[in-house]
Amino acid sequence: MQQAPKTPPSPLTRLETMLLIRAYEHQLVELQKNGAPGTCTSVGQEACAVGVVAALESRDRIVTNHRSAGHLIARGAEPRRLMAEVLGRVDGYCGGRSGSLHISARELGVVLTSTIVGGELSMAPGVALAQKMGKGEPGGIVAVFFGDGAACEGIFHEALNLAVQWQLPLLFVCENNQWQAFVHRLETMPDNAIANWAKGHGLPVETVDGNDAEAVLEAAAHAIAHIRQGGSPAFLELVTYRQRGHFEPDDQAYVAPAELDYWRARDPIDRQVQRLKAQGLIDDNGLTALERQTQASIATALAFAQTSPWPAPETLTDHVYA
Amino acid sequence: MQQAPKTPPSPLTRLETMLLIRAYEHQLVELQKNGAPGTCTSVGQEACAVGVVAALESRDRIVTNHRSAGHLIARGAEPRRLMAEVLGRVDGYCGGRSGSLHISARELGVVLTSTIVGGELSMAPGVALAQKMGKGEPGGIVAVFFGDGAACEGIFHEALNLAVQWQLPLLFVCENNQWQAFVHRLETMPDNAIANWAKGHGLPVETVDGNDAEAVLEAAAHAIAHIRQGGSPAFLELVTYRQRGHFEPDDQAYVAPAELDYWRARDPIDRQVQRLKAQGLIDDNGLTALERQTQASIATALAFAQTSPWPAPETLTDHVYA
Amino acid sequence: MSTMIQMTAAQAINLALREEMRRDPDVFLMGEGSATKHRDLVDAFGPDRVRNTPLAEAIIAGTAVGAAASGLRPVIDLLFAPFMTYAMDALVNSAGKLRYLSGGQFRFPLVAMGMTGTGWCVGAQHNHNIEAMFVHTPGVKVVMPSEPADFKGLLKAAIRDDNPVLFFIDLGLLCQEGEVTEDPDFIIPLGKAAIRRSGDDITLVSYAKTVAVCLQAARQLAERGISAEVVDLRSLKPLDENTVLDSVRKTGRLMVVHEASGLCGIAAELAALVSTKAFPSLRGPVVRLTGPDAPIPSSWALEQAVVPQPERVVNATLELLGAAHSVN
Amino acid sequence: MSTMIQMTAAQAINLALREEMRRDPDVFLMGEGSATKHRDLVDAFGPDRVRNTPLAEAIIAGTAVGAAASGLRPVIDLLFAPFMTYAMDALVNSAGKLRYLSGGQFRFPLVAMGMTGTGWCVGAQHNHNIEAMFVHTPGVKVVMPSEPADFKGLLKAAIRDDNPVLFFIDLGLLCQEGEVTEDPDFIIPLGKAAIRRSGDDITLVSYAKTVAVCLQAARQLAERGISAEVVDLRSLKPLDENTVLDSVRKTGRLMVVHEASGLCGIAAELAALVSTKAFPSLRGPVVRLTGPDAPIPSSWALEQAVVPQPERVVNATLELLGAAHSVN
């Protein structure tokens, strides 16, 4: 079943992937302006996706949520098939039935995506249990991505408790992007709540700068080593920021401009560019070339998606039952 | 609406109440053997009920669960009306519609009893919010009783988070009686989980010997003072033991005899008797007299309940809608 | 009489909330983003009465139940209907049962709002018409309006009702405009259907945005000389049995049209109602035109295939009239 | 042929689990107290495959969904049907929809068991027949057996099915005995009703313990010269439409009897089915005899008033036959 890509080997690859994610999502924003279905973009959170996914192996599984483009692309999903899915076309990963909100790509080990906040957390322990009971490739683990808002749902604790109690090979990855749709995190939970709550369950918890791809990778690799060794879960809180609205379109009128400025100044892509420049691994020309290449690949993807056929109405009830 | 009893003033009164609870529940056990509906008794947990309720005032509210006889009787509920309810008769607190599992007595401030584990926790914040928004008597608080098992339900955390976030006058009372129906607590959660989980929410948490009525009262009074002063919630874990089965009948074949012995040796009623004897507040004669008086009142209650009429079938759909 | 103004269903909801909050200090609103979304209500009534909540539907609904039993009148916004699955214990086991189980000790005046329906290509985890589940649930009421005036009038009635009311909002109607009275005393009583068009040959029953589909079909049928009566249920529970029965007793034929899937749905209930209570009047089989027994797909092409279209209503009517004639 | 043995429905469930766990190493059982209750299965298959869970229905069901999609075949015991309200997201939004929304990428071979029904005076928070909610839910199947042989045969079929199956257990049947085959290959296919008694004058359709009520009524009716056919649905979804339709085409009359409340319930679905697809054969109104639209009370006196009794079935039949004659 598995044909997941090899782990992107270098910081430069991670920059490339982040550029691709951003270009892909910017394209979706443009499409939405022209009437395509809206999406939840992950602009500003790309380092979380590339950092964690870089630490995973092909035998591992990912369970994710509504804000999943980064996880999918970092895992090797083709932008053209993602875009076709968002547009509801047959060549999408789910034949157009999902749209943007619940894209799974089983061939990449991205399974059971749910747009019900907390749905990802409810299913991930079962995927991990199956790994543990011998259903995946030996030693495989599961990474579940969810938001700070999801931590407010009771299922967050039920999943943590089960994972700890049953010693499941499960990495909890909370992308704390400060916002829960139209409500700021601090309006719904105490500061530091996520890490404190997780610690109450007695598993290893680390809070990391989620806008630093290399820091995320390092923390994820460390947590995953713990999981593979002991067969028991671990928890990462990635502190990051949702730079765009909750869903396209969303004018973010409810966000303080200073907050946006603060976080835009900490953009994960800029950060990676600066790091690579400082290390002499890229220069302005190289960056421009990369960006151009990314744009081109997105343009190709778009053409593919837009010409992909609509699913036939006769297929409406296909795949309801196995 | 409120006619709750005055706070039982003395340790001796608490002994009396515990004896009454136990005699009442033993009577239910006998009734069940003769074909009456089964109940969840609180034998062994009486100190939790009398200790906490002694610290409450009539302006306060109680929200409780399936194992509620102690809370009700400590609050002044009449055994005869409780027994009538268990037997499904019109003179029961709920006219026979509840049976033993969800008895509310609004006139005593015991509201919204739920036998859905976690149901009590889901509703208690709303009762506390109403108090805070001026619906009860000024300064009233809410005490919600629930088990160690209920702490496994996600709603436990949702309730805690909301109570903390909204600064609700709510006392969480977890009666950790070691068992969750037919599963031991340690099979479902780490040791010390309840206090650790609660602490993660950042409210005051105290773990108390739940078989010591005076210790419970003291801790409850302390927590309630905090709530009344600051208008914010507090948490008590009462460590106790369910001496009988989950539900009558239940032969407890799954319980290690040594465990039962251990806890029977720590019976809360014996403890209170010894304390009172040591203080010279009761002697064997006094105790015998008390027990006899209790037996007599239960016998009267039984006669009342058994002669109370059945509800008329024509009333079947009364009270579905307001 | 008070003036009529043109507004969208979304504005009608806001107006209903504003009027009821002004009328009754016990009414308050909470939900994930309620304060963000209704900033004007926060300004008017203060942050205690318009609350953003944590992202946790179970405790939102449970808190509403507890508050309602204690004298407040909460309105909760659960956003999309499928999210109500997290709130089912509070809605079904507490709000629906605890009045009864307590022998009438408590009332639960609360309103739970949820959006659903096709039109936004959001897929089955946002778009799932689960109103029938709550019609099947004892102790609660269910409404689902079809036009701005009803959004206002029914929401106000729901807020004033002493029972839990599920208020379903068909997404496709939110931006649609209509005439709404400014009269703050105007309510639409729960349990009253509306005859949107009179007719003699067939009764088309529907609710929410599918009412417009039936009206369109009725106009097309009129061109062929067929006179269809269109009934808008408005309340799904209590159901206005008499309006439906009277109509079918007149027309002799019933077709129920809705987007929700058919099995144990509203159309099933109406078919049963009529075939038990108006059987002698029936001149042909009852027809159900509903969404398929399938989750709702996101793809526009497939989502459109879910929606009962006027043509389907027209064709099914023509077929029924033919069949009915041959049967009688 | 293999031997028949006498056993209770509870034993039949245990036997089905044992046989399927022996046959297929991917089958495993979990729930609050599953290992405590099925100590013999723990002994036979080890603690990994018979698990006590934390007291948390949402994660039990969610874990089953995740495990099922990953190649295991979980059976979960959710104890009492009303507790499923905590598991609704996993059952409705995940198990029921994610195969479809993923374009067929996943299968969800899982069974969720829940008890319900009158007889134990436990009240509406334990006793609530919510099977219709799941019949209305796309992507899942629903069964509710009436006798020990079916408990075994249907549970085995449910475990072997590649889709989520809700397996409802009528409390009142658990201790009832019946003949059960020891043949480990004997299954009862999902979606097949059983004709428990043939007859010509009326079709009585039911399921679970109410089948016995219909059979009793049928015997009483026979004494009056009325011949009732009794159909036991067994599967509520998929529903064996043909067996019901064929029967009504023969008898011309349909009465549906169940304990669950009527609004948008199984009886509504069958009334709709018949009044749409067998209308010309109907010789009188469809009759629904169901539990009231009310929570189930605990008091024995009231609980008994909820249960459709044979006398009600007999009387309603007599009335219907009279009415039908006067109508025709």
Ligand SMILES: Cc1ncc(C[n+]2csc(CCOP(=O)(O)OP(=O)(O)O)c2C)c(N)n1
């Ligand atoms: C159960 C549920 N409630 C509400 C929503 C609507 N909703 C979608 S995303 C979202 C915010 C989620 O916040 P968070 O978990 O922090 O993730 P983020 O969107 O910030 O990535 C909300 C409220 C939903 N999809 N599911």
Ligand SMILES: Cc1ncc(C[n+]2csc(CCOP(=O)(O)OP(=O)(O)O)c2C)c(N)n1
């Ligand atoms: C949601 C739900 N799940 C399961 C049950 C069945 N049940 C009733 S009490 C109980 C154990 C509860 O344990 P705990 O919370 O510790 O309370 P205790 O019974 O020990 O007082 C269980 C599993 C229930 N009533 N509700």
Ligand SMILES: [Mg+2]
């Ligand atoms: Mg967030």
Ligand SMILES: [Mg+2]
């Ligand atoms: Mg316990």
